[in-house]
Amino acid sequence: MRCLSRGLGAIVEAGKYTCATVEYTGLVSYGALKFGGRVVAHSFRIVTAPVARGMAIPFVGIKKVTLKVFGRKNYFDEKFESVEEKLARIAERLASIENRGIVVRGTAVPTKVPRRIDLGRQALLRQIVEANKSLIDG
Amino acid sequence: MAARVLNVGIDLGTSRTVIACDNGERSYIPSYVGFPKDAVSRKLFGKDMIFGEEALKHRMALNLYKPLEKGVIVHSDEPEKEAEQYKKSLYVARELLKHVIYLVAGAKSQDTIVRGVIGAPALATRQNKKALLEISKGILDCVLIASEPFTVAYGLNMLSNALIIDIGAGTVDLCRMHGTIPSDEDQITTFKAGDYIDKVFLDLVTKKYREANLTVNMIRKFKEENAFVSERGERVCIILPVDGKPTNLDVTDELRAACRSIVPEIVEAIRKIVASFDPEFQDGLKENVILAGGGSQIAGLKKEIEAHMEKTLGYGKVRKVEEPLYAGANGALLLCKDMPDEYWDELKNHSPAAKAAS
Numbered sequence: 001m002r003c004l005s006r007g008l009g010a011i012v013e014a015g016k017y018t019c020a021t022v023e024y025t026g027l028v029s030y031g032a033l034k035f036g037g038r039v040v041a042h043s044f045r046i047v048t049a050p051v052a053r054g055m056a057i058p059f060v061g062i063k064k065v066t067l068k069v070f071g072r073k074n075y076f077d078e079k080f081e082s083v084e085e086k087l088a089r090i091a092e093r094l095a096s097i098e099n100r101g102i103v104v105r106g107t108a109v110p111t112k113v114p115r116r117i118d119l120g121r122q123a124l125l126r127q128i129v130e131a132n133k134s135l136i137d138g
Numbered sequence: 139m140a141a142r143v144l145n146v147g148i149d150l151g152t153s154r155t156v157i158a159c160d161n162g163e164r165s166y167i168p169s170y171v172g173f174p175k176d177a178v179s180r181k182l183f184g185k186d187m188i189f190g191e192e193a194l195k196h197r198m199a200l201n202l203y204k205p206l207e208k209g210v211i212v213h214s215d216e217p218e219k220e221a222e223q224y225k226k227s228l229y230v231a232r233e234l235l236k237h238v239i240y241l242v243a244g245a246k247s248q249d250t251i252v253r254g255v256i257g258a259p260a261l262a263t264r265q266n267k268k269a270l271l272e273i274s275k276g277i278l279d280c281v282l283i284a285s286e287p288f289t290v291a292y293g294l295n296m297l298s299n300a301l302i303i304d305i306g307a308g309t310v311d312l313c314r315m316h317g318t319i320p321s322d323e324d325q326i327t328t329f330k331a332g333d334y335i336d337k338v339f340l341d342l343v344t345k346k347y348r349e350a351n352l353t354v355n356m357i358r359k360f361k362e363e364n365a366f367v368s369e370r371g372e373r374v375c376i377i378l379p380v381d382g383k384p385t386n387l388d389v390t391d392e393l394r395a396a397c398r399s400i401v402p403e404i405v406e407a408i409r410k411i412v413a414s415f416d417p418e419f420q421d422g423l424k425e426n427v428i429l430a431g432g433g434s435q436i437a438g439l440k441k442e443i444e445a446h447m448e449k450t451l452g453y454g455k456v457r458k459v460e461e462p463l464y465a466g467a468n469g470a471l472l473l474c475k476d477m478p479d480e481y482w483d484e485l486k487n488h489s490p491a492a493k494a495a496s
Contacts, residue, residue, distance in 0.1 A: 086460060089294075089460070090460060092295075093293075093294075093295075096295065096472070097472070100160075100472060100475040100476065101160065101475070102160040102162070102471065102472075102475060103160065103161060103162045117476055117478070120317075121476065122478070124297070124318070124319065125473075125476060125477055125478070125481060126481070127318070127319045128282060128284060128319060128473070128477075129282070129477075129481045129484060129485055131319065132282050132283060132485060133484075133485065133488050135264065135267055135268065135271065135283065136271065136485075136488055136489060136490070137488075138264055138268075
């Protein structure tokens with residue numbers, strides 16, 4: 001009986017050792033794998049990062065150009081608006097010049113057009129005349 | 139037969155004299171008159187007086203005169219002090235005026251009446267204006283003197299809620315428009331203008347390139363083509379003789395600094411003129427700041443003034459006139475055309491000559 005129990009004990013012990021060995025081997029393998037993986041990943045990163053960055057440059061450029069074209073839409077709108085404003089002002093001035101009978105170079109004598117000056121402007125012109133009269137007097 | 143009436147608007151400037159006529163002709167010349175130095179040069183030119191660009195071109199063979207300084211006829215502030223020189227200035231200015239009228243109207247015939255409006259700096263004195271009246275005698279049949287920035291505003295039809303800044307060679311004239319004739323309180327004249335830029339630029343370039351040979355005329359020409367105040371932009375180089383050899387010299391920083399030298403006074407004048415206006419109408423004024431005159435062509439000046447206005451006044455919108463060179467003369471011409479005949483007659487009958495005749 002005693003022999004039997006010793007045998008069993010040895011088997012149990014052996015089993016335990018086996019388990020511990022397997023467990024240890026597993027841990028060692030895991031550690032080795034993890035370390036190896038890290039080393040590989042690091043090296044991979046070192047190699048691929050500049051390549052990836054290099055590959056991305058044209059796309060970044062495209063993005064910048066696209067932003068310039070579409071993102072600054074307001075800039076063009078503003079430019080168009082200011083050109084439109086300028087044209088409107090020029091048209092307005094041309095009309096006012098024509099109304100006063102000022103002719104374009106090369107055409108005939110200046111035309112005499114009936115003056116249509118509102119009262120406010122007449123008063124303004126009167127003030128200028130008075131200022132000049134006082135200048136002559138002074 | 140009824141007399142033919144010609145109307146002209148004249149901007150007698152320190153640097154250029156500009157004229158616009160209602161027959162469609164308009165012109166400008168540098169405000170220089172040259173007289174041949176001796177019999178040889180007189181023979182060479184075949185005339186006793188040379189004007190504008192031609193005078194500048196042949197200045198070595200001429201006695202060159204510039205009848206206007208700081209926007210007014212030289213010595214017209216105190217004519218008694220330098221009587222002889224004042225007389226000479228009047229004579230030269232008169233010949234200049236005669237010449238520009240000839241350029242647009244041709245030789246004056248008996249049946250032609252020439253009426254003109256002449257622009258004067260915003261704060262020109264009574265003496266300065268009288269000198270303008272004096273030189274126009276016998277050349278213009280009827281004449282009116284008006285403030286230069288006012289004529290610009292009149293030409294643009296911006297007689298209300300606008301601030302006109304006329305940057306010339308001798309003066310920078312600021313004038314706020316509020317629907318009436320601007321008074322002295324509505325106007326500011328500063329003397330840091332185009333000529334001041336030339337002086338600063340010349341000093342800076344001479345300091346940097348001591349060995350270079352240059353004159354104020356060379357500097358002025360270069361400035362007129364390249365003036366800028368902005369930080370960004372291409373480098374600008376001037377070709378100047380160094381020991382007789384044309385050399386390319388970088389003057390970017392010097393030109394920028396010179397152009398910027400007039401900005402502080404302009405923005406300070408804007409601040410004063412806006413701050414002293416009725417608070418209810420200040421926004422309208424800030425919204426309508428108009429740059430005219432040759433100096434308005436300085437690249438980046440509009441933005442620079444807007445930035446300063448934002449800092450000091452909270453907001454500001456500046457725009458440039460379409461024709462900076464002709465803005466004053468065009469406005470003066472429109473004013474001339476709008477003036478009713480009876481007003482002209484009234485003015486003519488008011489002259490001392492008419493009074494003496496009656």
